Amino acid sequence: MKRWSRAGFAGVAATGALLLAACGSPAGAGGGAAGGDDAAPKTEELKVALITHAAPGDTFWDTIRAGAENAADLNNINLLYTSDPDGARQAQLVQQAVDQDVDGIVVTLAKADAMSGEVEKAIAAGIPVFSINAGEEEYKDLGILAHFGQNEFIAGQAAAEQLNDAGLKKAICVIQEQGHVGLEARCEGLADKFEGTSEVLYVQGTDMTNVSSTITSKLQTNKDIDAVLTLGAPFAMTAVDAISDAGSSAKLATTDLNPDVYAAIKDGTMLFGIDQQPFMQGYESVEAVRLFTDGGYVLGGGQAVLTGPAVVNADNAESVAAQFK
Amino acid sequence: MSTATAPKFDERVASGNLFTRFFTKPESGAATAAIVLAIMFAVVSPQFTQPESIATILYGASTVGIMAVGVSLLMIGGEVDLSAGVGVISSALSASLFMYWFGGNVWVGAIIGLVFSLLVGLINGWLLTKTKLSSFIITLATFFMLTGLNLGVTRLITGGVAAPSIANWPGFESAAAVFASDIPVFGVKVKITVFYWILLVIIATWILKRTRAGNWIFASGGAPDAARAVGVPVVRTKILLYMGVGFCAWLLGMHQLFAFKTVQSGEGIGNEFLYIIAAVVGGCLMTGGYGSAIGGAIGALIYGMALKGVVYAEWNPDWLKFFLGAMLLGATVLNFTLQRRAARGGKK
Numbered sequence: 001m002k003r004w005s006r007a008g009f010a011g012v013a014a015t016g017a018l019l020l021a022a023c024g025s026p027a028g029a030g031g032g033a034a035g036g037d038d039a040a041p042k043t044e045e046l047k048v049a050l051i052t053h054a055a056p057g058d059t060f061w062d063t064i065r066a067g068a069e070n071a072a073d074l075n076n077i078n079l080l081y082t083s084d085p086d087g088a089r090q091a092q093l094v095q096q097a098v099d100q101d102v103d104g105i106v107v108t109l110a111k112a113d114a115m116s117g118e119v120e121k122a123i124a125a126g127i128p129v130f131s132i133n134a135g136e137e138e139y140k141d142l143g144i145l146a147h148f149g150q151n152e153f154i155a156g157q158a159a160a161e162q163l164n165d166a167g168l169k170k171a172i173c174v175i176q177e178q179g180h181v182g183l184e185a186r187c188e189g190l191a192d193k194f195e196g197t198s199e200v201l202y203v204q205g206t207d208m209t210n211v212s213s214t215i216t217s218k219l220q221t222n223k224d225i226d227a228v229l230t231l232g233a234p235f236a237m238t239a240v241d242a243i244s245d246a247g248s249s250a251k252l253a254t255t256d257l258n259p260d261v262y263a264a265i266k267d268g269t270m271l272f273g274i275d276q277q278p279f280m281q282g283y284e285s286v287e288a289v290r291l292f293t294d295g296g297y298v299l300g301g302g303q304a305v306l307t308g309p310a311v312v313n314a315d316n317a318e319s320v321a322a323q324f325k
Numbered sequence: 326m327s328t329a330t331a332p333k334f335d336e337r338v339a340s341g342n343l344f345t346r347f348f349t350k351p352e353s354g355a356a357t358a359a360i361v362l363a364i365m366f367a368v369v370s371p372q373f374t375q376p377e378s379i380a381t382i383l384y385g386a387s388t389v390g391i392m393a394v395g396v397s398l399l400m401i402g403g404e405v406d407l408s409a410g411v412g413v414i415s416s417a418l419s420a421s422l423f424m425y426w427f428g429g430n431v432w433v434g435a436i437i438g439l440v441f442s443l444l445v446g447l448i449n450g451w452l453l454t455k456t457k458l459s460s461f462i463i464t465l466a467t468f469f470m471l472t473g474l475n476l477g478v479t480r481l482i483t484g485g486v487a488a489p490s491i492a493n494w495p496g497f498e499s500a501a502a503v504f505a506s507d508i509p510v511f512g513v514k515v516k517i518t519v520f521y522w523i524l525l526v527i528i529a530t531w532i533l534k535r536t537r538a539g540n541w542i543f544a545s546g547g548a549p550d551a552a553r554a555v556g557v558p559v560v561r562t563k564i565l566l567y568m569g570v571g572f573c574a575w576l577l578g579m580h581q582l583f584a585f586k587t588v589q590s591g592e593g594i595g596n597e598f599l600y601i602i603a604a605v606v607g608g609c610l611m612t613g614g615y616g617s618a619i620g621g622a623i624g625a626l627i628y629g630m631a632l633k634g635v636v637y638a639e640w641n642p643d644w645l646k647f648f649l650g651a652m653l654l655g656a657t658v659l660n661f662t663l664q665r666r667a668a669r670g671g672k673k
Contacts, residue, residue: 056646082642086596087589088581089632092385096636099377113490113587179476179486179591 046077046104048289049097050282052133053090053110054083059233059258060278064133067282068106075290087111094118097127104128104289109135109142110182116142128292132281134182136304145292146300148284150276150308152182155255156189158309160198162272163227168251169196171227172218176205176235183231186255190229198227203235211235212242219246226250233258233273240269257312262324266317276308279323348667351608352620354660358606359627361659362652366634373637376513383515386629387522388577390622392596393603394525395566395573397621398533400604402566403546403613404460406449408467409570410596415471416442416571416578417588418479421488430496431583435504438582439575445471446571450564472594479590490586497583504576505584518580522622525573529618542566547614603628606656608664627656 050068054061065081072079080102084090090111095118097105105122109115109131116138123129123143131139131147139147156173163171171194173187184200191198201218204210219225219242228243228250230236236254243250254261255274264270284305291297299305312320347353366373373382392409399406406412420438424431445467452463476486483489491497507514533539541562544552553559582588605611606627607620631652635645 056643080636080639082636087585087592088388089385091585092381092633093636095381095384096378096633099375099381100372100637100639111585111589113487114581114585114589116586117584177591179479179589181486184486 043076043290043294046075046290046293047080047100047102048072048077048104048106048286049080049082049093049100049102050106050286051090051093051097052081052083052108053085053087054108055085056083060256063258063278064282067279067284068286069282070279071283071286071290075287077286077290079286087114091115091118094122098122098125102127103293104130106130106132106285106289107135107144108133109138110180112138112142119144128289130285130288132285133276133278139304140302145298146285146288147304148281148288148307149304151304151306152185153189153192154306155274155276155309156186156191157193158189158311159186159229159253159255159272159274160190160193160195162253162274162311162313163190163229163251164193164195166227166251166271168227170222170225171196171198171229172201172215172222172225173198174201174203174211174215174228174230174235174239176203176211176230176232178202186231187229196227198229205232205235208234208238211238212245215239215242216246219243219248219250223248228252230254232256233261236261236270236273237264240264255309257324259324262312262317262320265312265314268314272311272313274308275310275312275320277310278307280307345667348663351615351617351664352623353608353667354663355607355620355623355627355656357663358656358659359623359630362627362630362634362656366630366638370634370638373634376511378633378637380510380513380515380519382629382633383519383626385633386626387516387518388580389596389599389603389628390522390625391518391525391577392570392573392600393607393621393625394522394529394618395570396600397604397607397609397616397618398529398542399566399570400601400609400611401533401546401613401616402542402563403549404453404563404566405464405601405611406567406570407461407464407597408445408449408471409464409574409600410598411468411471411475411593412442412445412571412574413578413581413596414588414590414593415445415475416575417582418475418488418590420579421491421582421588422478422482424491424494425489426482429494431491431494431500432496434491434494435500435579438578439572442571442575442578443568444571445574446568447564450567453567454560454563468597475590475593486590488582488588488590491582492586500579501583504579504582518577521576522625525576526618526622533618538562538565543614545613599628602653606653606660608660624656627652 052061068079082093084093091114105127112135119129119142129144131144133149136147136149136151173190175183177183187200203214228239230239233256237260239252243252251271253271257273257275261273265273288299372378396406396409416438419441420434423437424434449464449467453460479486479488506517508517541557544557545559545562549559603624604621607624609616609620631649635648
């Protein structure tokens with residue numbers, strides 16, 4: 001019978017794709033066999049959901065995930081990582097984690113209001129919840145046990161101090177996502193502590209050509225800008241070229257690092273980087289679930305645990321080399 | 326495939342005649358695909374078939390499905406609306422910013438939001454019929470304008486990028502009960518949007534199948550010139566279809582506003598494609614003149630199952646979009662293969 005062949009093919013193709021992908025996760029990703037290679041774990045395995053607002057394929061969030069995976073391996077935890085940039089859909093992922101009866105949830109609260117209902121439900125269901133990265137203002141009100149992240153305003157101030165030390169006078173603060181509260185706060189922190197003048201420049205982070213051309217045109221029209229602060233590693237690397245295209249001698253610095261930025265700091269192309277140590281956010285928060293489950297331990301003494309700002313510049317670059325291999 | 330633990334669906338024994346009668350309906354192929362998908366996830370993940378999980382899946386589907394109703398009708402009418410995604414956020418923002426600025430009862434804000442959404446629909450439809458440009462261009466323009474308005478006006482009025490919380494305004498409790506409450510069904514909390522979704526699908530189906538307006542929609546999409554020649558009010562029909570999308574956007578916007586109490590001005594971008602995908606997977610043609618509201622609903626359900634199913638199955642989320650694409654492709658191919666086969670047996 002050839003009647004069903006084509007319809008059958010579609011079904012087979014879809015199923016085949018699913019199987020392929022389900023088996024296609026490399027070892028070490030997606031949790032599963034945890035426990036380490038020393039003695040057999042004395043504790044029973046925990047299931048922890050890490051739910052972020054990351055867009056897929058973002059290097060910064062990959063670092064957070066790597067830290068979380070690392071802690072999961074060491075603490076006999078099966079880590080379920082999910083993410084959705086849309087606040088409403090991220091909230092649904094929390095609901096799903098509750099459905100799955102996990103032993104702990106780690107969330108980012110970039111869209112705290114959208115998340116609040118589901119987070120409170122999770123807490124009411126007796127699941128320990130920790131927040132990372134975004135949500136310093138809101139985490140306590142929601143009943144979240146502890147928060148691991150960077151205070152964005154303080155990070156901006158730290159950048160300002162470095163720029164002051166370099167004797168710079170006119171800065172632009174490049175925001176890659178218009179309407180992102182955390183990024184705005186960094187620029188406010190910069191304006192607060194910076195002894196010169198600073199202004200915000202909005203670029204479209206989803207389009208690198210736009211980032212490049214916007215920075216270039218800004219520098220061409222304002223020749224006296226001598227400092228550029230970007231707020232993400234990929235944008236810093238784009239800014240390097242944009243500054244030279246504009247024929248400007250402005251110094252470049254960034255918040256958030258990656259290996260490329262690290263190399264640029266070492267060779268002097270970039271002045272410094274302000275790191276929030278995303279690896280630590282992922283690591284500490286997943287470990288926190290284990291500590292709380294085993295003994296009720298909570299880190300932070302009721303205050304947010306700050307993982308940054310950590311300044312990386314020519315003086316201390318050697319000491320953090322291992323992070324950016 | 327191993328044997329499913331889920332309840333087995335009786336597959337109809339399709340005699341040629343029954344098969345043809347069933348599969349010449351626009352939504353039949355999608356329904357088959359949905360069942361295949363449900364069985365697959367039920368096999369892979371026991372969590373998928375738990376009552377709480379089903380409630381979550383339905384909620385996720387309803388937030389796409391509510392919009393897919395309006396968009397399905399619009400696509401049957403031969404047009405698309407790329408501004409539908411941000412339109413949801415615009416509606417919620419217009420309501421909350423109005424309240425923030427003028428004060429008063431949240432219901433007043435809700436009505437303002439409705440007026441705003443209907444107005445956007447009216448403008449979309451009016452521009453379309455006046456300029457004779459394609460709806461792709463017109464609604465792409467309104468998409469950008471609304472995206473900018475969302476951010477610009479929010480910044481102008483509040484100084485920030487999110488609308489302030491409306492939790493303490495008078496009337497909030499009653500509005501939240503209407504737009505964002507949980508309804509217990511057999512002890513499981515189901516979000517009220519699921520019921521609105523079902524209701525909208527019933528109304529839209531009735532319009533399409535039982536009223537003169539329904540015939541006008543099919544005619545306007547299938548053969549607008551011929552329809553105009555025999556006296557179908559094509560212009561009015563298309564404007565009303567856009568206003569219908571506006572109404573759906575308002576309903577979903579109100580849900581977001583009263584469920585989350587505040588709205589981020591940058592959200593909603595990209596969701597318009599989900600609504601179009603739901604309609605197309607459900608059997609609506611991109612060229613218009615063919616489709617059904619139930620199809621769009623099943624399309625939304627397929628999307629909801631795929632998106633949530635990947636999480637319940639604990640698959641690596643890196644592959645989520647790939648799964649989604651593969652499933653949508655599989656569902657659509659299955660749908661149209663069955664339809665073509667049936668069409669050869671019968672005549673449409």
